[in-house]
Amino acid sequence: MKNELNDLTNTEWMITTKSVWLDDEAKTRHTIDVALKFQEWLNQQEDKDDIIEQLGQLLPSIWLSTPPQRDDLKIQHPATFAETDIIKLIRFFTKRNEMVLDPFLGSGTTCIAAMDAGRNSIGVELVEKWADLAQERVQNHRFSFQLNMLDPAGMNQSTPPEAEILRGDACQVLSKLESESVDFVVTSPPYWGILNKAIDHKSKSERLSKNLPTNYGNHEGDLSNVTDYNEFITSIGIVMNECARLLKPRKYACVIVSDFRHKSRFVAYHADISNEMERQGFSL
Numbered sequence: 643m644k645n646e647l648n649d650l651t652n653t654e655w656m657i658t659t660k661s662v663w664l665d666d667e668a669k670t671r672h673t674i675d676v677a678l679k680f681q682e683w684l685n686q687q688e689d690k691d692d693i694i695e696q697l698g699q700l701l702p703s704i705w706l707s708t709p710p711q712r713d714d715l716k717i718q719h720p721a722t723f724a725e726t727d728i729i730k731l732i733r734f735f736t737k738r739n740e741m742v743l744d745p746f747l748g749s750g751t752t753c754i755a756a757m758d759a760g761r762n763s764i765g766v767e768l769v770e771k772w773a774d775l776a777q778e779r780v781q782n783h784r785f786s787f788q789l790n791m792l793d794p795a796g797m798n799q800s801t802p803p804e805a806e807i808l809r810g811d812a813c814q815v816l817s818k819l820e821s822e823s824v825d826f827v828v829t830s831p832p833y834w835g836i837l838n839k840a841i842d843h844k845s846k847s848e849r850l851s852k853n854l855p856t857n858y859g860n861h862e863g864d865l866s867n868v869t870d871y872n873e874f875i876t877s878i879g880i881v882m883n884e885c886a887r888l889l890k891p892r893k894y895a896c897v898i899v900s901d902f903r904h905k906s907r908f909v910a911y912h913a914d915i916s917n918e919m920e921r922q923g924f925s926l
Contacts, residue, residue, distance in 0.1 A: 728755035740825035750776030
């Protein structure tokens, strides 16, 4: 059966579909060592694919998440995620040269990850400060990309994929894009007002001590400034409705979120987002 989802080999598919991504390297050093030794042995076997197929879930079910250190621009944004993780998602859910969309772009992570994965991308960001920061990061990355593609004679052998950053309210910007023009949506939406809560010890040590912002800003249209949680979820749903319209048939969206506490209440944010997306036409 032809693989219409991505460009992965059978082996890469199995490695990619690990059920747990672990980001605590210190606690998993033994797992890492075992996995590396196993991989070294496996690479020497002529029937590597057959061995992997026979082992199935006996292979380590953990896939390490090892984010690189944030650059001087990215660290300015109060809420980011790792390009290395987003590349994994993009490579699994798309083929080369397809289009990736992030309606809440932030510091530009998705566009940079898409560029490295050989995919085109569109990112939407409301706040001018973050849109400009994302644009600068993408331009710097494109320059590095092009330098790495130069042959010894100085001739450019390849051009990086397109990465377009659109500034404005996601609903308004997305409404102007052509239906069924996107192959994959991946994003991390605002976390309600969690970044606007009282400054805690972690914020003081990690951000205030470095004169870095602790929230997205005070923009009137910023969903993180919506005070009512149900209204906030509904607003996210409106954006997701546009994403559903833009996605081609039988394509996917991945939303990176974390549950959180609000006073004495534990908020199952992932479940609320999932339910709202189903109301907007997605199927879990």
